[in-house]
Structures are given as structure tokens and as C-alpha cells.
Amino acid sequence: MLVLLNKPYGVLCQFTDRSVPPRRTLAEFVDVPDVYPAGRLDHDSEGLLLLTDDGALAHRLTDPRHKQPKTYLVQVEGTPTAAALDALGRGVVLADGPTLPAEVEALAAEPDWLWPRDPPVRFRKTVPDAWLRLTIREGRNRQVRRMTAAVGLPTLRLVRVRVGAYALDGLAPGGMRVLR
Incomplete structure (x- = not known):
């Protein structure tokens, strides 16, 4: 079951x-x-x-x-650059070693079907945020959060939408x- x-x-x-x-x-x-x-x-x-x-x-x-793929919607602080997206796609080096390459896509906006978080993510008028779709094939402790932080995009909200x-x-x- x-x-x-x-x-x-x-x-x-x-x-x-x-x-x-x-x-x-x-x-x-x-x-x-x-x-x-x-x-x-x-x-x-x-x-x-x-x-x-x-x-x-x-x-x-x-x-x-x-290597079951796990797909996440990730709200990050900042605006993703092509270099940051490329680094995530190639894999980044974390304290416990390099990650496998990931599939990453910058989304135009928050998906319209996504429910509001309770409590909401703190909104800051002067700090932009963005949404990514990120698929990884490993599952280290807090891996997605550490990967986005490594490229200068701290995670604000993390929602797993698919496993295999x-x-x-x-x-x-x-x-x-x-x-x-």
C-alpha cells in the first residue's frame, strides 16, 4: 500500500x-x-x-x-541569473560534496493552483523573489535549500510536487x- x-x-x-x-x-x-x-x-x-x-x-x-527524481517548486529570495540557473543545472558544491546535476526552470510567476502557505512567507517590498521548478535525483539533508543558497538565492518556500x-x-x- x-x-x-x-x-x-x-x-x-x-x-x-x-x-x-x-x-x-x-x-x-x-x-x-x-x-x-x-x-x-x-x-x-x-x-x-x-x-x-x-x-x-x-x-x-x-x-x-x-535516483528517483524529486520535483520541487521553490520560492527564492532574489532574481535568478542565467549563471545561477546554469550552476544549479550542472550541480553545485556543498559542504558534503558536489550535487548531481539538476533540472531547473525559472517560472514566470507563482503557479496559480498553489495554495497559500499558513503562515505566509514574509513579504518584503524592497526584495524581489522568484519561483523555480527544480528536479533532483538524490536526497541529502536540506539539499534544495542548500543548493539555492549556494548560488545566492535563499529559499523562502519549498513545496515538493512529485516523487518518481x-x-x-x-x-x-x-x-x-x-x-x-
């Missing part, structure tokens, strides 16, 4: 939290027993999270050797779809 969840901003990719006060977890959204996340999304990232009860499937989805063959496809924040 595979569960597609549109993980909202501010939700942990786990079912319990021992923090005081406790933070929001997957238990608030997923009522399917015995499934676990196949991969992670940071607390401050949103979008497609896959959960499964099938260990082999989880391995195929997350193991770097399978699976996509959000209109799934509302907090909504889930079960595939058997």
Missing part, C-alpha cells in the same frame, strides 16, 4: 513528538495503520510525502542508487490518497 499525503507546513515527518509543547505530526493527518514515511520533508517544507507499509517499495523510493511517478495532482494540504 502507498499513501500520498500533501504534508502541510509546520508538520513533522513522524507520528509522535516528545517535545514540550508537542508539535504537529503525521498522526493528525494519516489514519492508515502500519505505514511509515518513505523519505522525509523538513518541518518547514510542504508537499508530497509518500508513506508505505512495504519495505521494498520504501527502499526503491528512497535509496540514492535508484507519483504527484500531488490536486491533493489539498493535509489531504491524502491511498493506492493499493
Whole structure:
């Protein structure tokens, strides 16, 4: 079984939290027993999270050797230059080594189907922002955020829209779809 969840901003990719006060977890959204996340999304990232009860499937989805493409919409601070986009496309050097090449595209505007974030990204009148579509084939810790920062474009909002063959496809924040 595979569960597609549109993980909202501010939700942990786990079912319990021992923090005081406790933070929001997957238990608030997923009522399917015995499934676990196949991969992670940071607390401050949103979008497609896959959960499964099938260990082999989880391995195929997350193991770097399978190079499953993961596509993100990324709101960045600043205006992307051709050099920054080219660097992301070739791969950038991070503290833990060079990344694989990425597919990157500057978008003309925020996609019209994208839901508003709660809380909203802080708007600054004097600082431009832009949207990118970025596809990577590895999954290091906070990789997309570190990649955009490395080319001078700090990430403001990060929404995963696709993992391999699976996509959000209109799934509302907090909504889930079960595939058997």
C-alpha cells in the first residue's frame, strides 16, 4: 500500500513528538495503520510525502542508487541569473560534496493552483523573489535549500510536487490518497 499525503507546513515527518509543547505530526493527518514515511520533508517544507507499509517499495523510493527524481517548486529570495540557473543545472558544491546535476526552470510567476502557505512567507517590498521548478535525483539533508543558497538565492518556500511517478495532482494540504 502507498499513501500520498500533501504534508502541510509546520508538520513533522513522524507520528509522535516528545517535545514540550508537542508539535504537529503525521498522526493528525494519516489514519492508515502500519505505514511509515518513505523519505522525509523538513518541518518547514510542504508537499508530497509518500508513506508505505512495504519495505521494498520504501527502499526503491528512497535509496540514492535508484535516483528517483524529486520535483520541487521553490520560492527564492532574489532574481535568478542565467549563471545561477546554469550552476544549479550542472550541480553545485556543498559542504558534503558536489550535487548531481539538476533540472531547473525559472517560472514566470507563482503557479496559480498553489495554495497559500499558513503562515505566509514574509513579504518584503524592497526584495524581489522568484519561483523555480527544480528536479533532483538524490536526497541529502536540506539539499534544495542548500543548493539555492549556494548560488545566492535563499529559499523562502519549498513545496515538493512529485516523487518518481507519483504527484500531488490536486491533493489539498493535509489531504491524502491511498493506492493499493
